[in-house]
Amino acid sequence: MSKIILTGDRPTGRLHVGHYVGSLRRRVELQNSGEYDKIYIMIADAQALTDNADNPEKVRENIIEVALDYLACGIDPEKSTILIQSQIPELTELTFYYMNLVTVSRLQRNPTVKSEIKMRNFEASIPVGFFTYPISQAADITAFQATTVPAGEDQMPMLEQTKEIVHKFNTVYGEALTEPNILLPENEACLRLPGIDGKAKMSKSLGNCIYLAEEPDEVKKKVMSMYTDPDHIKITDPGKLEGNTVFIYLDAFSKPEHFERYLPEYANLQELKDHYTRGGLGDVKVKKFLNNVLQEELEPIRNRRHEYEKDIAYVYNILKKGSEEAEKVAAQTLTAVKDAMKINYFEDSELIAKHIAKYQK
Numbered sequence: 001m002s003k004i005i006l007t008g009d010r011p012t013g014r015l016h017v018g019h020y021v022g023s024l025r026r027r028v029e030l031q032n033s034g035e036y037d038k039i040y041i042m043i044a045d046a047q048a049l050t051d052n053a054d055n056p057e058k059v060r061e062n063i064i065e066v067a068l069d070y071l072a073c074g075i076d077p078e079k080s081t082i083l084i085q086s087q088i089p090e091l092t093e094l095t096f097y098y099m100n101l102v103t104v105s106r107l108q109r110n111p112t113v114k115s116e117i118k119m120r121n122f123e124a125s126i127p128v129g130f131f132t133y134p135i136s137q138a139a140d141i142t143a144f145q146a147t148t149v150p151a152g153e154d155q156m157p158m159l160e161q162t163k164e165i166v167h168k169f170n171t172v173y174g175e176a177l178t179e180p181n182i183l184l185p186e187n188e189a190c191l192r193l194p195g196i197d198g199k200a201k202m203s204k205s206l207g208n209c210i211y212l213a214e215e216p217d218e219v220k221k222k223v224m225s226m227y228t229d230p231d232h233i234k235i236t237d238p239g240k241l242e243g244n245t246v247f248i249y250l251d252a253f254s255k256p257e258h259f260e261r262y263l264p265e266y267a268n269l270q271e272l273k274d275h276y277t278r279g280g281l282g283d284v285k286v287k288k289f290l291n292n293v294l295q296e297e298l299e300p301i302r303n304r305r306h307e308y309e310k311d312i313a314y315v316y317n318i319l320k321k322g323s324e325e326a327e328k329v330a331a332q333t334l335t336a337v338k339d340a341m342k343i344n345y346f347e348d349s350e351l352i353a354k355h356i357a358k359y360q361k
Contacts, residue, residue, distance in 0.1 A: 005030060006146035006180070008042030008085070011062035012052065015069040016209035017294070018193040018202035021252045022152040026185060028074040030150065039080040040144050040326060041070060043319070046086045047136055050129035051120060067315050069212050072305035077318045083326040084319055085140065090330035094139035094337060095132070101168040102135055102161070110134055112157045119203075138162040143330040145178040152192055154201075156182055173340040177333075193252055198227030198245050210294070212301050219298065223291040228283045235282040241273055246286050253293050262292040 007023060009015060015024065031039055043066050048059045063084065070082060085091060107113060113133060117126055129136075134157075141149060141162050149159055159182045166177045194200055195208025202209050210222050226246050232239040241247050250269055259266050266272045272289075275281045308315055338344045345351065 001147065001178075002037040002145070003035060003148065004144060004146045004178075005036050005039040005148045005150065006042065006141050006144050007040075007150050008044050008140070009066055010044045010048040011059055011066045012048050013062055013204040014065045014211045014213050016202060016204070016211045017249075017298075018209065019069075020073065020212060021193055022185060023150050024070075024073045024075075026150050026183070027080075030183075031074075031076060031079050036148070038144070040146070041075060041080050041082050042085050042140060043067065043083070044085045044140070046091070047133060049086075050127055050133060050136075051122075053127065053129075063319070064312065064315065065213075067319055068305050068308050071308050071315065071318075072212065072301045074304075077322065081325055082318055082322040084323050087323040088143070088327050088330050090327065090334040091136070091139045091143055093334060094143055094330075095136045097337060097341065098135050098138055098165050098169070099132065101165050101172075106161070106164075107131060107134065110157050110161060112154060115154075119201075119205075134158050134161040135165070138165045141180050142166060142177045143333050144326070145329075145333060146180050147178060148183050149180050150183040153184060154192060156184075169337075169340075173337075176336045176340040194245055194248060196222050196226045196245060198243060212298060213305055214298075215302070216295055216299075219294055220291050223294060224284075224287050226287060226290075228286075232283060236279050238279040239276040239281070239283075241277060246283065246290055247273065247276070249290055250286075250293070253290075253297055258289075258293050258296070263289045 005027075007027060009019060027039075027041065030036060043063055045059050045063060048062075049056060052059055067082065071077075075082065113131065116130075116133075122130070137158050138161065141159075142165075149155075151159070159180065163179055166179045169177050192200070193202055195202040195206055196210065197206075197208045199206060199208060210219055214222075223246075226249075228244050228246050229240045231237065250272075254269050256268055259268060259272075263272070266275070272281070272286070276286065335344070339347075342348075
């Protein structure tokens with residue numbers, strides 16, 4: 001069986017370092033590994049409209065921002081297919097059919113949906129499109145017969161719902177869909193990078209992100225404002241690592257060679273942590289080290305992005321070609337789904353012949 005990846009992002013703003021360590025960096029590694037037969041990377045604009053229907057320009061403008069971030073991070077259009085969700089009409093039709101396989105109560109129990117509804121203060125006025133987000137995501141994944149979905153742990157409930165839909169469909173109609181598996185980041189710190197304010201989720205709407213495209217001065221400013229240990233007031237005070245945003249970021253980004261270059265008095269991150277927890281190490285020194293680490297990681301991304309910005313027409317051509325290629329694959333899946341559901345009336349010659357024989361005796 002072919003090994004196929006489907007992953008993507010909502011174009012509601014530029015991508016940030018949370019996206020990078022949570023999935024983008026891994027996507028590039030998987031793309032270059034040669035282990036997968038096909039990789040689809042989706043700019044999920046239709047899903048972004050479920051809670052931005054009154055502001056379509058926001059979504060429209062950010063299509064190119066997300067595409068530039070993808071290319072800047074190393075997504076290669078020769079190895080991966082980058083597509084725009086709304087340009088694949090088959091996804092909408094698949095979503096409609098899958099809706100009959102999921103109950104309202106099941107959607108209400110989805111932890112990801114519940115937390116997103118709470119965060120956006122939807123309460124009773126939940127847009128139906130947003131509420132059925134997990135079903136739409138199932139259509140995206142199954143349309144390309146994806147076997148693997150690289151994502152953060154917050155997406156696990158969504159993948160479980162997709163698996164349930166696949167199982168139900170295949171049980172009722174016959175084996176037509178592929179059940180996917182989630183591929184979590186290998187580094188535990190990358191599972192969910194917090195915002196610079198220490199809040200559990202890095203979010204564009206909360207304004208607590210470090211964006212991949214940000215200039216060095218802005219990155220440094222945000223790093224130096226990061227939440228650490230509120231009880232670590234004096235340098236001599238013992239510091240806590242739990243919930244300390246700076247050390248969580250260091251877990252996600254730092255490598256042994258960074259210490260050789262920027263903090264040679266420590267052999268590794270564990271030595272730095274030990275010093276901090278026993279006291280005698282200030283937050284400013286640790287933040288300066290983190291800034292150096294992040295700048296080294298982000299500089300080549302910024303430089304590549306600036307190069308792609310010089311030829312936006314080329315970027316749009318990548319998106320157009322990728323969407324056209326993806327639609328052909330989604331159309332094949334939709335045909336298989338309709339065949340399984342017995343709603344392929346005009347292609348079913350046996351059905352037509354049976355009715356001709358029945359009524360034209």
